[in-house]
Amino acid sequence: MDDIVERFLRGDRRALARIISRVESQGAEGRGYLREIFPHSGKTHTIGITGGAGSGKSTLVGALATEYRKRGKTVGIIAVDPSSPFTLGAILGDRIRMQSLTLDDGVYIRSMASRGALGGLAPSINDVVAVMDAFGFDYVLIETVGAGQDEVEIAGTALTTILVNNPGTGDDIQAMKAGIIEIADILVVNKADHPGADALVGQLQALLSLSPPGMRRPPILKTIALKGEGLEAVADAVADHWAYLAESGELERQRAIDARHQVLSVARAILLARIQQAMPGDALDALVLRVADRQIDPHSAAEELANAVSR
Amino acid sequence: MTDSNSRKIRVLIAKPGLDGHDRGAKVVARALRDGGCEVIYTGIRQTPEMIAEAALQEDVDVVGLSILSGAHLELFPRVIEQLKKRGVDDVLLFCGGIIPDEDTKTLEALGFAAIFRPGTNTQDIVKFVYDHVPVHN
Numbered sequence: 001m002d003d004i005v006e007r008f009l010r011g012d013r014r015a016l017a018r019i020i021s022r023v024e025s026q027g028a029e030g031r032g033y034l035r036e037i038f039p040h041s042g043k044t045h046t047i048g049i050t051g052g053a054g055s056g057k058s059t060l061v062g063a064l065a066t067e068y069r070k071r072g073k074t075v076g077i078i079a080v081d082p083s084s085p086f087t088l089g090a091i092l093g094d095r096i097r098m099q100s101l102t103l104d105d106g107v108y109i110r111s112m113a114s115r116g117a118l119g120g121l122a123p124s125i126n127d128v129v130a131v132m133d134a135f136g137f138d139y140v141l142i143e144t145v146g147a148g149q150d151e152v153e154i155a156g157t158a159l160t161t162i163l164v165n166n167p168g169t170g171d172d173i174q175a176m177k178a179g180i181i182e183i184a185d186i187l188v189v190n191k192a193d194h195p196g197a198d199a200l201v202g203q204l205q206a207l208l209s210l211s212p213p214g215m216r217r218p219p220i221l222k223t224i225a226l227k228g229e230g231l232e233a234v235a236d237a238v239a240d241h242w243a244y245l246a247e248s249g250e251l252e253r254q255r256a257i258d259a260r261h262q263v264l265s266v267a268r269a270i271l272l273a274r275i276q277q278a279m280p281g282d283a284l285d286a287l288v289l290r291v292a293d294r295q296i297d298p299h300s301a302a303e304e305l306a307n308a309v310s311r
Numbered sequence: 312m313t314d315s316n317s318r319k320i321r322v323l324i325a326k327p328g329l330d331g332h333d334r335g336a337k338v339v340a341r342a343l344r345d346g347g348c349e350v351i352y353t354g355i356r357q358t359p360e361m362i363a364e365a366a367l368q369e370d371v372d373v374v375g376l377s378i379l380s381g382a383h384l385e386l387f388p389r390v391i392e393q394l395k396k397r398g399v400d401d402v403l404l405f406c407g408g409i410i411p412d413e414d415t416k417t418l419e420a421l422g423f424a425a426i427f428r429p430g431t432n433t434q435d436i437v438k439f440v441y442d443h444v445p446v447h448n
Contacts, residue, residue, distance in 0.1 A: 014398050017370035025318045088319070089344035095365060096354035102361045109368055113319070113349045 051164030053146025120151030167196030342433035363393030
């Protein structure tokens, strides 16, 4: 076995850090590590935290991790921030809100850039979560980029999803819309000391009361993450959700769905790479130019491209 | 656009000590971002231990320290010591801020590959990082 993997399995944080980098760059070396490490994963409770930019996700993640430390649990944190669509550079600033945890050896914080992925996470997020899981943290908290209405990928990555809402961000029609609100297992109204917090709780309650019968209704919890208020209730709600998952058989079902999703998404990436290999850059340029000039439609061009693989 | 799967240069920009003037650190962070780096910014008032631990956890290739308080000869050696203690010995180090010329040799001996003083063109910093970043496979 590779020396670094051995060190990783013994709990060496530098080995963890290095392996995450290699897995994140999605090369053969990272895939090799993942092959050895993956069987050790599957024990952690993964918790996704999503919500709008500036809703207090990072602060909430820090406060929730602090609550878990009080309970004697270890925590891995993955905080995703957006990459530039032009330079692919990024400013990763989530650690600023979690400074008190930096020197706690029961906490490991890793910032990730979204590297062009849509959906609020990063291309290699599931692999990095598996690495953190295998390292043996009791909880892995995954913070998405500031999400709008439709960034629902987190539900396929984490077993429990917390949606962070704020007062003053829209009327009840915003809350009625489909999308991100449907994936929440726990709804948090953060900045609950701001005006309008109770009204927002009321709107969310009204919305949930319209859910079809038999559907699990997520609890609505008020927090002031900056002051660390309301976090015991959030940690308790996470535990309740875990108990629900385990007792209802939903845990097994969810894991199977997530595994299917992950396999298919990697397969899609492999096929896309093969398609791009099958058609040399010049030919691809010429093909897309024909679409830009309206000589052929995008669907016919894509079919031509896909057919190049089988030839 | 570049290939999103290739390795990215990861840089930690940190401010040790008690001065709260982080405009320079933010300008450098932004320039490196625009240069295509992934920049972890930890905020002001970091202890040497916090900086070294963040460098370890984030597995950065480069650490840039910004200081305006005059305490660089006090704090920078302690950052280096904390990095070494954690086995983080393969990062490119640079620093910037109000640093007198006469301290250059001392800082170079500590392992700082460059010192960027006020008036530096940010493009020179980006170029420095790309030219000197260690390549480990």
